[in-house]
Amino acid sequence: MAKEMISVLPEAVSTAQLHAYLLGAVGPRPIAFASTVDEKGNPNLSPFSFFNVFSAKPPILIFSPARRVRDNTTKHTLQNVLLTKEVVINVVNYNMVQQMSLSSTEYAKGVNEFEKAGLTMRSSDIVRPFRVAESPVQFECKVSKVEALGREGGAGNLVFSEVVKIHVDPDILDENGVIDQCKIDQVARMGGNWYSRANLGLFEVPKPLSSLGIGFDQIPEHIRLSKTLTGNDLGMLGNIEEIPDRKSVEDFVAKHIEIRSLLSGGERKPLELKAQEYLHKNDVLSAWKVLLAE
Numbered sequence: 048m049a050k051e052m053i054s055v056l057p058e059a060v061s062t063a064q065l066h067a068y069l070l071g072a073v074g075p076r077p078i079a080f081a082s083t084v085d086e087k088g089n090p091n092l093s094p095f096s097f098f099n100v101f102s103a104k105p106p107i108l109i110f111s112p113a114r115r116v117r118d119n120t121t122k123h124t125l126q127n128v129l130l131t132k133e134v135v136i137n138v139v140n141y142n143m144v145q146q147m148s149l150s151s152t153e154y155a156k157g158v159n160e161f162e163k164a165g166l167t168m169r170s171s172d173i174v175r176p177f178r179v180a181e182s183p184v185q186f187e188c189k190v191s192k193v194e195a196l197g198r199e200g201g202a203g204n205l206v207f208s209e210v211v212k213i214h215v216d217p218d219i220l221d222e223n224g225v226i227d228q229c230k231i232d233q234v235a236r237m238g239g240n241w242y243s244r245a246n247l248g249l250f251e252v253p254k255p256l257s258s259l260g261i262g263f264d265q266i267p268e269h270i271r272l273s274k275t276l277t278g279n280d281l282g283m284l285g286n287i288e289e290i291p292d293r294k295s296v297e298d299f300v301a302k303h304i305e306i307r308s309l310l311s312g313g314e315r316k317p318l319e320l321k322a323q324e325y326l327h328k329n330d331v332l333s334a335w336k337v338l339l340a341e
Contacts, residue, residue, distance in 0.1 A: 062116050062201040070096075071238030078236060079110035080137040080147055082176040083127035085156075090168060090177050091123045092150050092160035094139065096236035097203060106210035108136055108186060111196075111203035119200040123156055125193070128206050132190040133174040136208060137182035140232045141244050144252060145282030146181075149263065152255040152286070165263030165271070165281055173211050181278065183219045183231050187212040253286075253329065260286040270338050275319040280326050284335060291335050299336040306340055 057065050070076075079098035083091045097111035112125040128134050139147050143166070150164040161168045167180035171187045178185040188208035196203045221227040233245045240251050263271070263285045271281060291299075300306050309317045318337055325334035 062199075066116060066201060067238065070236075074237040075235030075243040076237075078139045078147070078234065079108070080139050080150075080179060080182060081110060081112075081124050082135040082137060082179060083124050083133070084131060084176050085123070085127050086130050088175065089157055090159055090161055091127055092164065092166070092179070093122065093124045094147050094151050095124070098136075107191075108188060108208045108210060109205050110136065110208065111205050113203045114197075114200050116200040119198075121204075125204050125206070128190045129193055131175065133176055134188050134190055134206065134208055135171055135174060135176045135178050136186045136188060137179040138184040138231070139234055140183050141234050141279075142232070143179075143181045143278055143282075144234050144242065145279035145286075146263070147282075148252050149255060149260060149282045149286050152260050152262075154259060154262075162264045163260075163262035163285065165266075165278060165285065171212070178214065183216045184226070185214040186210045187214075251329075255286050260288065261290065265290075267339075269315075273315075273319055275316055276323065280323060280334075283326050283329075283331050284338075287331055287335065291332065291339060293339075296336045296339045296341075299333070300340050306337060310340055 055065075055068065076096040077098050079095045081093055081095055085091065093112075095110045095112055097113065099109065101107050101109050112122045114121055146164040146166055150160040150166070152163070154160060154163060161177065161179075168177040169180040171178055174187045174189065178187070186208070188210050191207045191209050193207070194205040196205065215226070219226055219230040221230075229246050235243045235245065237243055240253055242250055242252055244250055263281055266281060266284055270276065270284070300310070306318075306321070309321060318340065322334040322337040325331070325337065
C-alpha cells in the first residue's frame with residue numbers, strides 16, 4: 048500500500064517554511080559566487096544557489112538574488128547589477144568553501160567582502176567587477192536583463208548574464224584540455240547548512256553568524272599568514288563575533304596539559320596543527336584559544 052504523503056499548499060504555510068521545503072528538496076544546487084561593483088566602483092561579493100547555465104549560443108548564465116524573507120529588502124548584488132549591468136560569476140570549489148560562506152555575511156554596504164573573506168581581487172579584462180583569483184573558473188558577464196518574479200519577501204530576480212570571457216585554471220584540465228570533474232572539486236548547496244562535494248558527497252558548513260563575524264581581515268597577522276592553516280581554516284576563524292580575551296585563553300591553557308606541552312616546544316606549527324583538529328570538529332572557539340596561547 049502506498050504511503051500517505053504530506054501535502055502542502057504554498058499559500059497555507061509561511062514563506063520561511065515554504066523556502067525550507069524548496070531548498071531541502073531541490074538540490075544539489077550549483078553556486079554562483081557573484082562579484083559586482085556599485086556605481087562608485089566599490090566591490091561586492093556574495094554567493095547564490097539559485098543558479099545554472101541555460102544557453103551555449105549565446106552563453107547565458109542565470110542566477111537569482113531573492114528578496115529577503117524577513118524584511119523584503121534587496122541584496123547589494125541585485126542593486127549593483129541593476130545599476131552597472133555587469134557581473135563576474137566565479138565557480139566555487141572545496142578549497143574555498145569556508146571563505147565563500149563567510150562572504151555571505153550581511154556586512155554593511157561599502158564593506159569589501161573580498162577582504163572579509165580573505166579572497167584575492169583580480170582585475171577582469173572586459174567588465175568592471177573583479178574576479179576571485181582562487182576560483183577555478185571565472186565568467187565575466189554582461190547583464191542583458193533582470194526579471195523580477197514578485198515584490199514580496201522571498202521573490203526571486205532572474206539576472207540574465209551573458210558570458211563575454213571565461214578564465215580557466217589549467218590545473219583542472221585533463222590531458223585533452225577538458226575540465227576534469229575530479230580536479231575541479233566543485234561544491235553545491237543542499238538544504239539548511241548542508242553542502243555536497245561533487246566527488247565525495249555531503250558535508251556541513253554552519254551558516255555565518257546572524258551577528259557579524261570579525262572577518263578574515265581582523266585575524267592577527269601571525270595567524271593569517273600561517274603556512275599550515277588553509278583558506279577554509281581561516282574562513283572558519285573569521286566567522287566569530289569576538290576574539291577570545293586573554294583570560295579565557297589562559298584558563299583554557301591551564302586546563303589542557305597537551306597545549307602547555309606544545310607551548311614548551313617553542314614552535315608554532317604544532318599549535319596550528321592542534322587548532323586544525325579543533326576546526327575539523329567545528330570547535331572554532333577552542334581553535335582560537337590554541338592559536339592565541341603564549
